[in-house]
Amino acid sequence: MSDKPPAPSAGLRRDMEILEVLAGHGDDRDTDGFGVSWIAQRLGREKSQVSRALRALELEGMVERDAVTRRYRLGWRLFALAARSQQARLVQVAAPYLRRLATAFDEDAYLCVLRGNRVLTLLSVPSSRAYHRVWEGITVPVIMAAAGRSLLSEWDGERVRELLRATLPSGLDSAVGSEDDWLAELAHARTAGYAVSDVELDDGAAGVSAPVRDHRGIITAAISVSVTRAAPPERLHEMGAVVAETARELSTALGLPPSGHPVAACPEPPGAD
Template sequence: MTTPQASAGLRRDLEIVDLLAQPEHAHGGLGVTRIAELLGREKSQVSRALRGLEAEGMVERDPESLAYRLGWRLYAMAARTAEARLTHVAAPYLRRLVASLNETAHLCVLRGSGVLTLLSVAPSHAFRALGWEGVTVPAPLTSAGRVLVSDWAPDTLRAWATTWLQETNRPAALLDHLLAQVAAIRNRGFAAVDEEFEVGLVGVSAPVRDFRGLIVAAINVSAPKARLGPHLDEAGRRTLTIARELSTALGYSPR
């Protein structure tokens, strides 16, 4: 059972974390004295609390400015929580898309230069699991990967793509192709690939946005070219519709 004293201590710690999370403090951080002033507490008490929070990774101290900011552990917890909620909310939308196309649908997120599949939903004719969940594939070669970077600033996108090309020893000429593909996504709203990731495989993807309007995931449909190829554009449009509905469920409102 949590004692009143422990609850009070936790509440005081959370006040510090909440203060550091405010937009005006999140980047530069705050020193002990300023935190104590803003919270109306003793400096020594705040200093002890910060040391405990730092030991647990909840806050971190800049070695030069000595200001405190939110720590790595909070960001890691937030990321896991956001992905868990995203997967939960997305599941019924993927099932609807699968029912519409009778093909497997995936929910994907970006991890560096790779695409990680968080969730896969297969139709009844898929007799065996494809095993994509938890698997990371090269983002630039996939429709999902291109969608996930499609709202990046041009310089950021070019630098990211160039680094990947160099790391994988691929021809520099591919850069223009990738940039053109991303430009096409911005025009029609979804991406399509035709045997770029794997011979005989085609796919489409559409972006999922959160309440801030940021692309946080992609819905992907991949299948053998002989089956999906003739209907690729239609699959792209249906995937885009479902992705927009999921975005609305996540709080996105187009302006």
């Protein structure tokens, strides 16, 4: 009598509820999954319905069932779908944010990821100013890229040293000394939420960068903004704060829970106009 009006795609809704239950409380104590009856009761639905739906979902690989305990958990297909498109999605979702930065500072903005011991630029948005060097698809050593510090900022110290040593051919003993400096800078970037690098290499660009996290909270990319005009340190830190905030927004849009809590509200990306 009350409401049954808005019930389109009831099947999908049911499936999503089931998946959400299987996703669990986020805790990892539920590693053995959940049984049909339990899910049905929790959803207030018929067992038969849940049973059939789960079978269908299993057929599609969205859930998988433990052969012995007969319990269900999320399946490989979900993971495969996400894995295949996460990079494409990253680029797409990031674009508007980079544009915002590029126009705000009138500086080139970049989206970078770590590839081996080099930094790969996935997307670059040019400023209005003169020549814009195309970096997309280009890799540079971590130490040379502005985004490098952000990408490594949460790495284990030992790993960073290994990577640095692997990067530097060995001829540079100045580097040996600067390893500690680097680690210190990483620590600073970690606390500040952004990294500032002034000109280090002849060609190496100065810039500010901040880490982008995926839905799991792992740093998977970094955005950076070049700094082509002389600017006082405090100006750089102002920029850093903005870049860091933008990176946070982007992370949220990618599915990162706003404050380290299960998924919730809407990750509304600023629709380009």
